[in-house]
Every structure is written in structure tokens, then in C-alpha cells.
Amino acid sequence: xxxxxxxxxxxxxxxxxxxxxxxxxxxxxxxxxxxxxxxxxxxxxxxxxxxxxxxxxxxxxxxxxxxxxxxxxxxxxxxxxxxxxxxxxxxxxxxxxxxxxxxxxxxxxxxxxxxxxxxxxxxxxxxxxxxxxxxxxxxxxxxxxxxxxxxxxxxxxxxxxxxxxxxxxxxxxxxxxxxxxxxxxxxxxxxxxxxxxxxxxxxxxxxxxxxxxxxxxxxxxxxxxxxxxxxxxxxxxxxxxxxxxxxxxxxxxxxxxxxxxxxxxxxxxxxxxxxxxxxxxxxxxxxxxxxxxxxxxxxxxxxxxxxxx
Amino acid sequence: xxxxxxxxxxxxxxxxxxxxxxxxxxxxxxxxxxxxxxxxxxxxxxxxxxxxxxxxxxxxxxxxxxxxxxxxxxxxxxxxxxxxxxxxxxxxxxxxxxxxxxxxxxxxxxxxxxxxxxxxxxxxxxxxxxxxxxxxxxxxxxxxxxxxxxxxxxxxxxxxxxxxxxxxxxxxxxxxxxxxxxxxxxxxxxxxxxxxxxxxxxxxxxxxxxxxxxxxxxxxxxxxxxxxxxxxxxxxxxxxxxxxxxxxxxxxxxxxxxxxxxxxxxxxxxxxxxxxxxxxxxxxxxxxxxxxxxxxxxxxxxxxxxxxxxxxxxxxxxxxxxxxxxxxxxxxxxxxxxxxxxxxxxxxxxxxxxxxxxxxxxxxxxxxxxxxxxxxxxxxxxxxxxxxxxxxxxxxxxxxxxxxxxxxxxxxxxxxxxxxxxxxxxxxxxxxxxxxxxxxxxxxxxxxxxxx
Numbered sequence: 082x083x084x085x086x087x088x089x090x091x092x093x094x095x096x097x098x099x100x101x102x103x104x105x106x107x108x109x110x111x112x113x114x115x116x117x118x119x120x121x122x123x124x125x126x127x128x129x130x131x132x133x134x135x136x137x138x139x140x141x142x143x144x145x146x147x148x149x150x151x152x153x154x155x156x157x158x159x160x161x162x163x164x165x166x167x168x169x170x171x172x173x174x175x176x177x178x179x180x181x182x183x184x185x186x187x188x189x190x191x192x193x194x195x196x197x198x199x200x201x202x203x204x205x206x207x208x209x210x211x212x213x214x215x216x217x218x219x220x221x222x223x224x225x226x227x228x229x230x231x232x233x234x235x236x237x238x239x240x241x242x243x244x245x246x247x248x249x250x251x252x253x254x255x256x257x258x259x260x261x262x263x264x265x266x267x268x269x270x271x272x273x274x275x276x277x278x279x280x281x282x283x284x285x286x287x288x289x290x291x292x293x294x295x296x297x298x299x300x301x302x303x304x305x306x307x308x309x310x311x312x313x314x315x316x317x318x319x320x321x322x323x324x325x326x327x328x329x330x331x332x333x334x335x336x337x338x339x340x341x342x343x344x345x346x347x348x349x350x351x352x353x354x355x356x357x358x359x360x361x362x363x364x365x366x367x368x369x370x371x372x373x374x375x376x377x378x379x380x381x382x383x384x385x386x387x388x389x390x
Numbered sequence: 391x392x393x394x395x396x397x398x399x400x401x402x403x404x405x406x407x408x409x410x411x412x413x414x415x416x417x418x419x420x421x422x423x424x425x426x427x428x429x430x431x432x433x434x435x436x437x438x439x440x441x442x443x444x445x446x447x448x449x450x451x452x453x454x455x456x457x458x459x460x461x462x463x464x465x466x467x468x469x470x471x472x473x474x475x476x477x478x479x480x481x482x483x484x485x486x487x488x489x490x491x492x493x494x495x496x497x498x499x500x501x502x503x504x505x506x507x508x509x510x511x512x513x514x515x516x517x518x519x520x521x522x523x524x525x526x527x528x529x530x531x532x533x534x535x536x537x538x539x540x541x542x543x544x545x546x547x548x549x550x551x552x553x554x555x556x557x558x559x560x561x562x563x564x565x566x567x568x569x570x571x572x573x574x575x576x577x578x579x580x581x582x583x584x585x586x587x588x589x590x591x592x593x594x595x596x597x598x599x600x601x602x603x604x605x606x607x608x609x610x611x612x613x614x615x616x617x618x619x620x621x622x623x624x625x626x627x628x629x630x631x632x633x634x635x636x637x638x639x640x641x642x643x644x645x646x647x648x649x650x651x652x653x654x655x656x657x658x659x660x661x662x663x664x665x666x667x668x669x670x671x672x673x674x675x676x677x678x679x680x681x682x683x684x685x686x687x688x689x690x691x692x693x694x695x696x697x698x699x700x701x702x703x704x705x706x707x708x709x710x711x712x713x714x715x716x717x718x719x720x721x722x723x724x725x726x727x728x729x730x731x732x733x734x735x736x737x738x739x740x741x742x743x744x745x746x747x748x749x750x751x752x753x754x755x756x757x758x759x760x761x762x763x764x765x766x767x768x769x770x771x772x773x774x775x776x777x778x779x780x781x782x783x784x785x786x787x788x789x790x791x792x793x794x795x796x797x798x799x800x801x802x803x804x805x806x807x808x809x810x811x812x813x814x815x816x817x818x819x820x821x822x823x824x825x826x827x828x829x830x831x832x833x834x835x836x837x838x839x840x841x842x
């Protein structure tokens with residue numbers, strides 16, 4: 082009974098969260114595709130996008146006045162782009178500092194995981210030190226009204242914005258992987274790095290670019306998330322694990338699987354909120370993570386970027 | 391390769407000779423290392439610099455980098471560069487000297503009497519010295535060093551011996567602590583029978599071990615990096631449950647103080663020394679137990695699984711059972727520490743059991759040297775002592791809330807320069823060396839049969 086209560090509005094907000102998870106999950110999936118490693122520090126890429134967008138909006142938007150019309154569109158676009166660039170930059174630094182030196186030495190896998198964890202802790206604590214430890218809200222860039230109704234549940238501008246931005250980026254990524262030289266390189270490295278390098282693919286360059294592409298999406302997701310939920314130095318942690326869950330749910334290393342997994346997770350963790358308190362949402366999501374890994378660790382659509390993208 | 395040779399290979403014949411040379415030097419290995427070292431200096435300047443705020447996000451960076459202090463850090467970077475560049479020339483000679491010194495030293499320490507008298511001196515110092523310390527340092531010794539050394543020793547079994555990356559290790563600590571609070575009647579939920587805190591040791595250890603087996607039995611079938619994520623999720627679930635349930639007191643923590651230990655008529659209260667002696671006894675027992683375990687049949691099975699799980703299975707080692715066993719040993723140590731922590735502090739809330747603490751314990755193990763008992767002890771003691779020392783002495787160099795900046799920094803530096811840790815176990819160091827040469831995997835993380 083409690084499931085039917087607010088079902089549609091919970092479904093809609095769940096889908097909006099799901100799009101954010103999908104954008105982050107793509108970062109995990111891309112890196113996993115080329116390196117077979119979980120990039121633990123990807124949540125900090127997300128956080129840096131959130132901060133970059135926040136600072137830009139603080140700078141551009143005047144106090145006590147909510148922009149409208151084309152100004153709103155321009156502001157959101159600028160924020161998303163700057164956040165994406167910040168995310169890409171942090172992801173690149175991450176690759177250079179925490180991954181490349183270890184790759185040179187053929188370090189054991191544990192070493193990569195640990196240096197990525199170190200990078201994650203370093204980045205978010207440094208952000209806490211430099212930007213303060215309290216949550217800050219992004220200045221309003223548009224009036225968040227209800228646009229239309231679905232079965233009596235209002236669909237707000239914010240949800241449409243998140244969904245629209247995410248869909249554009251997802252389609253763009255799909256084309257990038259499927260139809261460009263870079264995408265071909267990424268797929269080649271994901272299939273067989275050694276052979277790809279024999280065929281003249283510059284592996285270091287492809288790996289760095291893969292990190293950057295994932296970082297662009299993750300940074301943009303950070304801004305979109307920040308508009309709705311505020312920005313704080315620890316903001317990456319929970320969405321990070323959830324996005325990883327989403328990536329695993331859809332099949333890690335699989336680009337379309339990550340999107341599917343993100344949407345599924347967003348809905349699955351949100352709809353039961355009609356029955357239990359909101360604070361249990363994380364428990365539901367992590368419970369799903371544990372269950373998926375136990376029952377079907379290869380995910381819904383199966384692993385590997387090279388074969389299934 | 392010399393600068394001239396580089397210039398010739400580069401084929402920049404149109405540039406004048408001087409410029410070619412300059413270009414070759416500026417892009418050579420030594421120069422690149424110099425840039426990295428200088429960046430390292432700048433990062434250190436940023437880390438130790440003043441804090442900023444969200445309204446003035448650049449102020450901290452500004453005061454850290456555009457101030458005279460930055461030259462000190464750049465000079466430090468230069469020193470690092472000199473060390474890195476010239477250690478290649480000095481290193482082999484130093485190693486020769488060390489070998490010449492180490493061989494007779496080892497011959498002496500290998501003597502059983504020498505080794506035992508050294509242990510006796512150490513133990514005597516650990517018994518006597520804390521009596522001379524002030525209260526603040528005694529508390530540091532128990533709360534921050536002793537308990538964390540115990541936790542690190544437990545995690546060392548899981549990650550060092552069996553090669554399993556457990557990122558939710560603090561959850562078992564929480565199980566131990568909440569078991570104590572429950573059975574002493576300190577939680578809102580009342581137990582069927584109340585016991586004295588001492589009796590909570592077997593209960594806490596039992597429940598933590600059960601939690602370890604319940605988590606381990608299904609999840610340890612997974613590959614290493616998946617295991618890391620599952621344990622991370624499990625740790626978060628335990629934290630969220632403790633935080634959300636009314637029965638655990640939620641975010642406010644325990645309802646009334648957990649009673650301190652009572653020994654006959656002697657109430658321990660908040661005194662530090664009795665807890666220290668209890669801890670010391672436990673630590674000695676754990677160290678003896680763990681070092682016996684390391685060379686036992688079980689320990690060798692763990693090593694085999696860590697080095698190559700498929701080969702271990704093929705040789706008739708039931709890998710899953712041994713992995714669950716490692717989990718259970720680690721969890722029970724953690725649970726034990728949890729009981730001690732709950733009774734010593736009297737009060738706690740879920741904030742003690744966050745993910746960050748799990749990572750902190752991981753850092754203690756890695757810093758000292760995974761798989762090395764003495765490395766783990768020394769690493770944990772040093773890393774836990776330093777922030778406490780800065781806090782007690784009121785030094786302004788280091789802000790306690792910044793500790794995770796340094797923790798993260800240290801992890802990266804260790805992984806780049808010394809992945810085997812401060813005092814590595816000889817076997818572990820060799821495994822890492824072999825993995826870097828392309829033989830074996832050095833941990834249970836790699837997919838079965840995957841190329842390194």
C-alpha cells in the first residue's frame with residue numbers, strides 16, 4: 082500500500098538521480114574497460130566538478146535575483162562546461178600521479194587500488210581545507226517550477242534539466258566510442274592492450290584520454306547534482322559508491338549497461354522510500370550492491386567495453 | 391643518454407646548437423624529475439598552508455603559494471630531486487655498506503638468547519615507561535596507539551597474509567563495541583540478561599567473528615576488487631544501521647555510559663594504566679599467536695592463495711575456507727578491540743565507525759609493511775603517535791582535522807616509492823619485485839589467469 086503512495090513522484094526523482102549515477106558510472110566503466118581497475122578516486126572528480134560549478138555561479142549570479150529565460154540557459158550551460166573541464170583536469174592529474182608511475186613499474190593490482198584510495202582521501206580533505214567544511218548551496222540559476230504532470234506527480238524543471246543534459250552527454254559518448262578514432266582506440270585497448278600497442282596505438286595516450294572523457298562526464302554530473310543537493314567536500318563518497326554499484330549492476334566495462342544500471346539503481350533505491358524513512362535509502366542501495374555482486378557479478382548486460390559497446 | 395645524443399635523435403637540426411642542447415636538457419629524464427620534485431614542493435606548501443573558506447576559495451591557496459614560505463618548499467623539492475638523481479650513483483655503494491654491517495648484526499640477533507633478551511628489554515620498557523608519562527600521553531597510548539595497533543594487527547592477517555582487501559574493517563570493531571553496549575544494558579534496546587564488561591570479551595569476539603563469517607562466506611568467492619567494494623558497502627550498511635535504528639540510540643550514540651571494567655573491588659574508571667596493561671597482555675598474546683600462525687599450515691595456505699589462487703586450489707588447498715578463516719581471525723581481533731574501546735570510553739556514537747577509519751587502519755598496515763608483524767606494529771605506533779603528539783603539544787604546524795590530507799599523501803608516496811612498506815616482510819617484498827618483473831600477482835586481486 083505504501084508503495085502506491087507517492088509512487089510516481091518518487092519514480093521521477095529517482096530517475097533524475099539515476100541519470101546522475103549513470104554519468105558517474107560511465108567514468109568507472111570506461112576506466113575499468115581499459116585498465117581492469119576500479120578508479121576509487123572517481124568520486125573526487127565528481128566533487129571537483131561540483132565545486133567548480135559552485136564557484137562560477139557564485140561569481141556570475143547576483144544575490145537576491147533569480148535569472149530567467151536565455152540567461153538561465155546560458156548560466157547552466159556555462160556551469161556544466163566549466164564543471165566538466167574541472168572534472169576532466171582532475172581525472173587527468175589522477176592518471177598521471179596515481180596510475181602512470183605504477184604502470185611503468187608493473188605494480189601489483191593492490192598498489193593501484195591503494196594509490197587511488199590515497200588520491201581520493203588527499204583530494205577531498207584538501208578540498209575541505211581550502212573550501213571550508215560546511216555544505217554550500219549553488220545560487221539559483223532558474224526558477225524551479227512544475228512543468229507538467231505525470232499521473233498527478235509534478236515534473237520539475239530541475240529533473241528535466243538533469244535528464245536532458247545527461248541524455249545529450251550519453252548520446253555524445255555513445256557516438257564518441259562507436260564512431261571516432263579515439264573511440265576505436267579505447268575499444269582496442271579494452272579488448273587487448275598488448276595487441277593494440279603492437280598495432281601502433283599509444284596506450285598511455287588512450288588511457289589518459291579515457292580518464293579525461295570519464296572525468297568530463299563526472300564533473301558535469303557533479304554540477305548537476307550540486308544544483309539540487311548543495312556542494313560539500315564529502316559529496317562524492319556516497320554517489321561514488323552508488324555509481325559504482327550502478328556500473329556493476331549494468332555490467333562493468335559496458336557503456337550502455339552503466340546507463341541502464343544508473344537508472345535502475347536510482348529508481349530502486351527511491352521507490353521504497355514510500356514505505357520507510359528517507360535515511361534508509363543508502364542502506365537499500367548498498368544492499369542492492371551486495372546482492373548484485375553475489376547473484377550476478379557480471380551485471381545485467383555483461384562485462385567488457387571492447388565487445389559490447 | 392647524454393644531451394648531445396638526445397638532440398641528435400630529436401633531429402631538430404634547424405635549431406641553433408645551443409637551443410637544441412637546451413631543449414634536450416629541458417625534456418630529459420632528469421629535468422622531468424626536477425619538475426615533478428618542484429610540483430611536490432608546491433603540493434606540500436599547499437597541504438601545510440592556511441585554510442580557506444567557501445566564500446573565498448582562493449585565499450588559502452593564495453597564502454600558501456604566494457608567500458615567502460613557498461621558497462622553503464621549493465628548496466625541499468630541489469633536495470628531493472638531488473636525492474632521487476644521485477641516489478642511483480650512491481645507492482649501490484650504500485647497499486654494500488649496509489650488507490657488510492647487516493650480516494654480522496643478523497648473526498648476533500639470530501642467537502636465541504640475544505633475541506629473547508631484546509624482547510624482554512622491550513617488554514620491560516613497555517611496562518615501565520607509561521608509568522612516567524603524563525595523563526594525556528597515557529591516554530594517547532591507550533586510545534590512539536594501543537587499540538589501533540591491535541586493529542592493524544588484525545587487518546594485517548586479512549590483507550597482509552591472505553591478500554584480501556577489506557575496506558569495511560571498522561564494521562567488526564563496531565560490532566564489538568555495540569555488543570558490549572547491548573549486553574551491559576547501555577543501549578535503548580535492553581538485553582535478556584546483563585553481564586559485566588569483562589564477560590563482553592567472549593561475546594564481542596564471538597559476534598564479530600560471526601559477522602566476519604557471515605560476510606565472508608558468500609563474498610569471498612568474488613574477485614579481489616569486487617571484494618573491496620562489497621566490504622566497503624557492508625561497512626556503510628553497518629554504519630547506516632547503527633545511525634538509523636532507534637535500538638542503537640541512532641546518531642546520539644549509546645543511551646547511558648557503558649560501565650568500565652571492574653576487577654574484584656578495583657574499579658578501573660577512566661584510569662589509563664590498567665587498560666594499557668590489559669592491552670599489552672593482549673598485544674603480546676596476539677603477536678605470539680600471529681607469528682605462530684604465519685608459519686603454520688594455515689599461514690602457508692594463505693601465502694599460497696595470495697600468490698596464486700588457482701595454483702593453490704589445484705594443489706588441494708580449500709581456498710574459500712582459508713579466506714573465510716582469515717576474515718574471521720581479523721574480525722575477532724577487531725571485535726576484541728571494540729569491546730575494550732567501548733568500556734574504556736564509556737560513550738560512543740556511530741561517528742567513530744565511519745569508512746575513513748577503515749581506510750586509516752589500512753594505511754597503518756601499508757605504511758609499516760603488509761604481512762610484516764613488526765612493520766605493522768611500528769607503522770601503526772608511529773602514525774598514530776604523530777597526530778596525537780601535535781595535538782597535545784598544541785603545535786600549529788598540523789591541524790588534526792587535516793589528518794586525511796597527510797594520510798592520502800602518504801599512501802600515494804608509499805605506492806610510488808616503497809610499496810612494500812617501512813619494514814617489509816621479506817617474502818612480501820620479493821613477491822612485489824617478482825610481480826613487477828611479470829611473474830605472479832602478489833595479491834589475491836588479479837583475475838584468475840589474467841595477465842599482469
